[in-house]
Amino acid sequence: MKTTCKRLAAACVAVLAALSLPACGERKTAELELFAMDTYMSFTAYGNRAEEALAEAGRTINELEQRLSRTREGSEIWTLNAQGCADISPDTAELIGQALAYAAQTGGAFDITVAPLVELWGITTDTPRVPAKAEIDALLPLVGSKHLTLTRSDPALTVFDTAVLDPGCAVDLGGIAKGYAADRVADILEKYGVSDAVASLGGNVYVRGTRPDGTPWRVAIQDPLQNGCAAMLTLSDTFVVTSGGYQRFFADPDGTIYQHILDPATGYPVQSDLLSVTVVCPDGARADAYSTALYVMGEAKAASFWQSCQAEVEPFEMVLITADHRIVCTSGLADNFTEQEDASYAYEILAH
Amino acid sequence: MNGAMKISAKNIALCGVLSALALGLSVLESFFPLSLLIPLPGVKLGLANIVTLFALYTLGARPALAIWLTRCVLGSLFAGNASAFLFSLLGGLASMGVMIALRRWDRFSVFGVSLGGAAAHNIGQIAAAAVVLNSTAVIGYLPVLLFISLVTGALTGLLVSLLLRAAAHLSLR
Amino acid sequence: MPTRSSPIKYRPTVWDALIAAAIIALGLLAAVLFYTKNARGGSAIVTVSVAGEVAERAALSQFDGDHVYTGNGYTLTVSAHDGEIFVSHSDCGGQDCVHTGAISRIGQSIVCLPAQIVIRLESASPGDADVIVG
Numbered sequence: 001m002k003t004t005c006k007r008l009a010a011a012c013v014a015v016l017a018a019l020s021l022p023a024c025g026e027r028k029t030a031e032l033e034l035f036a037m038d039t040y041m042s043f044t045a046y047g048n049r050a051e052e053a054l055a056e057a058g059r060t061i062n063e064l065e066q067r068l069s070r071t072r073e074g075s076e077i078w079t080l081n082a083q084g085c086a087d088i089s090p091d092t093a094e095l096i097g098q099a100l101a102y103a104a105q106t107g108g109a110f111d112i113t114v115a116p117l118v119e120l121w122g123i124t125t126d127t128p129r130v131p132a133k134a135e136i137d138a139l140l141p142l143v144g145s146k147h148l149t150l151t152r153s154d155p156a157l158t159v160f161d162t163a164v165l166d167p168g169c170a171v172d173l174g175g176i177a178k179g180y181a182a183d184r185v186a187d188i189l190e191k192y193g194v195s196d197a198v199a200s201l202g203g204n205v206y207v208r209g210t211r212p213d214g215t216p217w218r219v220a221i222q223d224p225l226q227n228g229c230a231a232m233l234t235l236s237d238t239f240v241v242t243s244g245g246y247q248r249f250f251a252d253p254d255g256t257i258y259q260h261i262l263d264p265a266t267g268y269p270v271q272s273d274l275l276s277v278t279v280v281c282p283d284g285a286r287a288d289a290y291s292t293a294l295y296v297m298g299e300a301k302a303a304s305f306w307q308s309c310q311a312e313v314e315p316f317e318m319v320l321i322t323a324d325h326r327i328v329c330t331s332g333l334a335d336n337f338t339e340q341e342d343a344s345y346a347y348e349i350l351a352h
Numbered sequence: 353m354n355g356a357m358k359i360s361a362k363n364i365a366l367c368g369v370l371s372a373l374a375l376g377l378s379v380l381e382s383f384f385p386l387s388l389l390i391p392l393p394g395v396k397l398g399l400a401n402i403v404t405l406f407a408l409y410t411l412g413a414r415p416a417l418a419i420w421l422t423r424c425v426l427g428s429l430f431a432g433n434a435s436a437f438l439f440s441l442l443g444g445l446a447s448m449g450v451m452i453a454l455r456r457w458d459r460f461s462v463f464g465v466s467l468g469g470a471a472a473h474n475i476g477q478i479a480a481a482a483v484v485l486n487s488t489a490v491i492g493y494l495p496v497l498l499f500i501s502l503v504t505g506a507l508t509g510l511l512v513s514l515l516l517r518a519a520a521h522l523s524l525r
Numbered sequence: 526m527p528t529r530s531s532p533i534k535y536r537p538t539v540w541d542a543l544i545a546a547a548i549i550a551l552g553l554l555a556a557v558l559f560y561t562k563n564a565r566g567g568s569a570i571v572t573v574s575v576a577g578e579v580a581e582r583a584a585l586s587q588f589d590g591d592h593v594y595t596g597n598g599y600t601l602t603v604s605a606h607d608g609e610i611f612v613s614h615s616d617c618g619g620q621d622c623v624h625t626g627a628i629s630r631i632g633q634s635i636v637c638l639p640a641q642i643v644i645r646l647e648s649a650s651p652g653d654a655d656v657i658v659g
Binding site: 460498501 | 533534535536537538540541543544545548549551552553555556558559
Binding site: 033034035038039040125126127198200203204205207211217218219220221222224227228229232240241242244248249276278 | 574576577609617618619621624626627628629630632633634636638639641643654655656657658659
């Protein structure tokens with residue numbers, strides 16, 4: 001009996017060792033937090049070269065901010081707004097090109113030329129105010145993609161290297177720059193062979209691979225009305241961006257609450273029937289631009305925009321939280337979606 | 353115990369049959385997961401423990417350990433979850449240790465040994481989870497798991513007691 | 526195999542009852558230990574970081590009261606009561622941190638950009654969210 005047991009035990013130990021080998025590969029965890037692009041960012045990455053990857057991600061984000069900031073003196077966008085014309089780097093050209101494309105797709109609901117109005121309302125400053133209607137109407141004609149053109153200084157160039165803006169107009173990439181930065185972070189993680197990571201850049205989340213336990217990442221959507229989460233999404237290898245008026249707002253002395261997303265068509269903060277819009281898609285800049293655009297559009301237009309995009313080559317998914325306490329989740333996310341028991345919402349699936 | 357022991361073909365065959373039976377029971381159990389009724393990690397009937405406990409009484413500690421380990425390793429190959437395997441391995445080790453000790457002590461009936469083993473299994477699992485997850489939060493599950501182990505342990509004890517009585521006339525050793 | 530093992534006891538003995546009692550006692554002990562320690566807020570851990578550096582880490586249950594942090598020239602008062610934590614006062618311009626209100630769930634955070642202060646609730650429990658969007 002004894003030798004049999006020994007042999008059995010030896011065989012079991014061998015099987016055990018074989019099973020545990022793939023589980024304990026050399027995997028390092030790296031974390032990074034930073035304040036950039038007017039928001040708080042945090043990154044966690046798992047992999048042999050995770051540390052290097054995050055260091056480069058941090059550098060890249062700081063570089064992007066120096067080029068893309070509207071308020072930083074000497075940035076490419078600051079120069080463009082100040083002089084009406086600027087030499088731009090390939091990054092900036094790429095991003096402006098994408099922004100113009102999304103503006104066209106969303107019928108101007110997302111528009112980076114809304115900057116003069118953002119300035120007028122003082123939305124990103126410490127002293128926001130409600131302007132007079134005449135002031136707003138005076139600036140509205142300056143909003144629109146037609147005022148911004150990308151050109152080449154030399155016709156032989158394959159990429160745009162110059163941006164030209166009509167007089168009085170201004171550009172603010174705030175609604176897309178974080179998404180673009182998330183795209184760049186994803187590229188860097190890929191370059192360094194980092195298989196699993198989670199990145200949060202303000203309201204922009206990127207999830208790569210899986211959690212350390214091998215299950216998909218759990219991305220909770222903030223409940224706009226109360227402390228807590230409205231829904232949970234289990235996702236891998238995608239970007240998740242939420243836009244909503246509840247995050248940043250200010251109160252007029254008369255008590256009216258104004259939130260921070262302006263409707264490019266009216267020049268006023270959006271009066272939406274939505275509390276928040278979450279977009280899930282494999283492209284960070286697009287997710288960022290769409291989330292703002294869909295919030296501006298409101299529920300009905302957002303739903304038909306989603307329908308129309310399903311026929312396109314690059315569909316996206318979304319979760320809408322409405323002012324009348326419903327959560328509308330598109331059919332492509334139904335399997336990734338978990339309701340939160342203690343949240344007071346009715347849940348709906350939006351199908352084609 | 354100086355290696356001068358005879359291993360009968362009957363014993364080897366019995367070990368194999370019991371291992372297969374234990375494996376079969378644990379696969380069978382996975383079709384009726386108790387965790388559907390009580391949604392907590394680690395909740396299960398532990399049908400395979402019937403075989404292990406039976407072996408402990410009829411064959412002794414070492415064959416029982418061998419049967420348990422075989423069942424555990426092969427079972428994890430079917431289930432294929434590395435961390436769950438680790439938890440059940442550590443839980444099982446604690447359970448086997450306690451059952452062998454209680455059996456040696458010669459004061460407890462089949463019921464006592466079974467109860468002790470079931471409780472030790474849960475404690476071992478929770479301890480492993482606490483270490484792996486680096487969190488004491490899982491200890492919150494322990495009271496419920498221990499209460500359930502009282503029921504499942506008593507049930508296993510009853511079944512094994514009946515089995516042993518039925519097999520009393522057989523000379524298995 | 527030695528055949529010294531004692532005769533099998535088929536019926537429950539008093540000693541068995543002792544084991545059952547021990548298990549019940551252990552379960553009660555674990556329940557009392559666990560649930561009195563984490564009455565509310567679960568096992569959340571509060572992390573306060575200033576400009577990316579961790580300034581304080583403590584269990585939420587042991588964080589009650591007011592705490593003052595300064596960063597980048599701004600001063601924040603962070604208050605914790607009954608498993609909830611919020612910024613009760615800040616001299617920053619936007620007041621986003623105060624508007625965020627109280628947080629009590631793992632994964633939630635309050636961020637004050639001007640002061641570069643982040644208050645986070647963390648846990649290693651597997652069922653919680655990894656990241657909150659919005």
